[in-house]
Amino acid sequence: MRDILPTIEQWRTEGEEIALATVxxxxxxxxxxxGAKLAVTASGRMAGSVSGxxxxxxxxxTAREVLASGQPRLVRYGISxxxxxxxxxxxxxxxxxxxxxxL
Amino acid sequence: MAGFYQELRDAIAADTPVALATVxxxxxxxAKLxxxxxxxxxxxxxxxxxxxxxxxxxxxxxxxxxxxxxxxQSGDETPAEVYIESYLPPRRMVIVGAVHTxxxxxxxxxxxxxxxxxxxxxxxxxxxxxxxxxxxLIVAWPDEALSRLPLGPQTDIVLLSHDPKFEDPALExxxxxxxGYIGAMGSxxxxxxxxxxxxxxxxxxxxxxxxxGPIGIDIGARSPEEIAISILAEIIAVRRGRDPRRGGRGLxxxxxxxxxxxxxxxx
Numbered sequence: 419m420r421d422i423l424p425t426i427e428q429w430r431t432e433g434e435e436i437a438l439a440t441v442x443x444x445x446x447x448x449x450x451x452x453g454a455k456l457a458v459t460a461s462g463r464m465a466g467s468v469s470g471x472x473x474x475x476x477x478x479x480t481a482r483e484v485l486a487s488g489q490p491r492l493v494r495y496g497i498s499x500x501x502x503x504x505x506x507x508x509x510x511x512x513x514x515x516x517x518x519x520x521l
Numbered sequence: 522m523a524g525f526y527q528e529l530r531d532a533i534a535a536d537t538p539v540a541l542a543t544v545x546x547x548x549x550x551x552a553k554l555x556x557x558x559x560x561x562x563x564x565x566x567x568x569x570x571x572x573x574x575x576x577x578x579x580x581x582x583x584x585x586x587x588x589x590x591x592x593x594q595s596g597d598e599t600p601a602e603v604y605i606e607s608y609l610p611p612r613r614m615v616i617v618g619a620v621h622t623x624x625x626x627x628x629x630x631x632x633x634x635x636x637x638x639x640x641x642x643x644x645x646x647x648x649x650x651x652x653x654x655x656x657x658l659i660v661a662w663p664d665e666a667l668s669r670l671p672l673g674p675q676t677d678i679v680l681l682s683h684d685p686k687f688e689d690p691a692l693e694x695x696x697x698x699x700x701g702y703i704g705a706m707g708s709x710x711x712x713x714x715x716x717x718x719x720x721x722x723x724x725x726x727x728x729x730x731x732x733x734g735p736i737g738i739d740i741g742a743r744s745p746e747e748i749a750i751s752i753l754a755e756i757i758a759v760r761r762g763r764d765p766r767r768g769g770r771g772l773x774x775x776x777x778x779x780x781x782x783x784x785x786x787x788x
Contacts, residue, residue, distance in 0.1 A: 423533065492602075520526050
């Protein structure tokens with residue numbers, strides 16, 4: 419959080435709507451630990467990461483849906499996921515990512 | 522959760538330890554509760570009994586700097602999954618000896634999220650020109666400076682001055698502290714000689730074994746930058762419960778420790 423805080427602050431002064439994605443559970447050899455964060459703006463800016471880059475694209479899309487609906491989402495990514503071939507973690511880990519609008 | 526970000530941000534900015542609990546599934550998804558070290562709370566997860574349970578767990582987790590998702594069952598309702606994240610102030614690194622290697626070490630440590638403190642008795646070494654971004658620059662005898670600093674498990678001490686006159690008294694203060702890591706520059710020979718002096722000064726072998734010296738893991742480092750990396754690599758290994766002196770194999774399970782120096786996991 420601390421590392422992306424200055425960016426989030428900057429975005430807020432610019433009036434951006436921000437969604438925050440957090441790894442809330444990680445198992446197997448997931449690339450980023452619990453607590454890893456990715457912030458996304460409605461305008462399409464990004465800061466931080468929740469994986470080694472494998473699922474950021476999918477999280478980015480969901481984050482923008484969350485911003486539009488205002489409803490937080492809990493999403494699982496990993497090889498056990500049906501979407502493994504699209505957005506799976508190549509390392510075989512499984513992560514749960516909570517995505518919410520920053521208020 | 523209106524205003525939670527603001528309150529969290531203020532706590533982080535003020536280096537106030539705080540745990541943030543969020544319902545991520547079941548129950549009132551998105552509801553938040555902030556719990557401070559002194560038990561002070563703000564917000565609610567939407568259920569008074571759940572708040573009580575989570576606040577108690579959050580305090581214990583905050584003390585260890587842990588973050589995880591836990592499941593709470595209340596009555597016949599769907600269990601609530603609550604993600605609890607600990608936010609601790611950044612780890613501190615005290616670098617004794619504002620020598621050449623201290624420059625990249627301070628810089629890289631800051632990059633890792635450390636709050637950095639550089640100490641040297643020689644004012645022409647400990648200058649802002651050499652350490653423009655160090656959080657603190659202290660011109661004082663190292664043992665006096667260390668005696669005035671809080672040296673708890675969240676503080677790592679690196680002694681680079683290489684000179685017994687500065688280093689021995691500082692090491693004595695370090696060894697009496699609960700610092701998370703103590704490392705001292707020097708060859709095998711000077712390390713052995715230093716240990717001998719500390720033994721003569723009354724320190725036990727167990728106490729002396731806390732000192733990592735020669736400092737750093739052996740990656741064949743030569744330049745000050747490379748040496749700084751070997752030192753930081755060793756500190757990371759020690760914090761994660763690995764012993765780099767044994768080929769990086771874990772001697773004990775990694776301690777519940779904030780994942781990065783910035784006092785939080787991952788982020």
